[in-house]
Amino acid sequence: SPPAIIAPSILSADFASLGGACSKTINDGADWLHVDIMDGHFVPNMTFGAPVVTKIRSHVERPSAPGGRGTFDCHMMIAEPKKWVKDFKKAGCDLYCFHYEAAINSTAAENPADHTDEKTSPKALIKYIHDQGLQAGIALKPQTSVDVLWDILANENKAEVPDMVLIMTVNPGFGGQKFMASELPKVKALREKYPDLNIEVDGGLAEGTIDQAAVAGANVIVAGSAVFGAKDPSEVIAKLREAVDS
Ligand code: DX5
Ligand code: ZN
Secondary structure, three states, rough: OOEEEEEEEHHOOHHHHHHHHHHHHHHHOOEEEEEEEEEOOOOOOOOOOOHHHHHHOOOOOOOOOOOOOOOOEEEOOOOOOOHHHHHHHOOOEEEEEEEEEHHOOOOOOOOOHOHHHHHHHHHHHHHHHEEEEEEEEEEOOOOHHHHHHHHHHHHHHHOOOOEEEEOOOOOOHHHOOOHHHHHHHHHHHHHHHHHOEEEEEEEOOOOOOOHHHHHHHHOOOEEOOHOOOOHHHHHHHHHHHHHHHH
């Protein structure tokens, strides 16, 4: 697997002092910040949108290269992923990770005449995200088979291939849920075919669950409650990293 990337989910941070929490987390050793965007439609919860991302961006230095320290990994749990790409780019998002399930059900195009399979497919959305100068990620809910990804990953046209795959290890919507080990075979199958792919896991990752995720082949580790609920977040970040890199 590629080196560990630890991406604390700021969903579990103190929203009343989010800027400080973000800069502290990077100083505590985090590589990326995982920014959970929920719209109350795709998931039964709401968080915040681009205006808040703009504000917290000023507290965290931009990455010097794509995927570098300080990357804002925006996990878009929203029903209309195409609609918000430009706003999030402007707000300072670096990696725009949309849900496969949202993309295929989305009306996607602002212009109804553009609403064709070709233009609303996941690969078209990935290209659109890349065209805006962002890295692209594609996320799968627990109920979605990993098989939907094979065609997308095998594409010869790199502009249409995601930079990261996110395998959810809880049903998206809330922090602090129980880790679903049932999702790890997806990670293993992806890692067997794609040794260099960034494979992210999100939900229930902590000291007790990280080893099985690492063995399966995950290298991008999201952790919300485990990091922000800890007395010493830097220690938890270091332990997660060690489990992946050892
Ligand atoms: C859940 C979010 C996660 C969440 C993880 O819908 O996508 O990023 O913050 O929280 P923990 O690590 O507490 O399970
Ligand atoms: Zn998330």
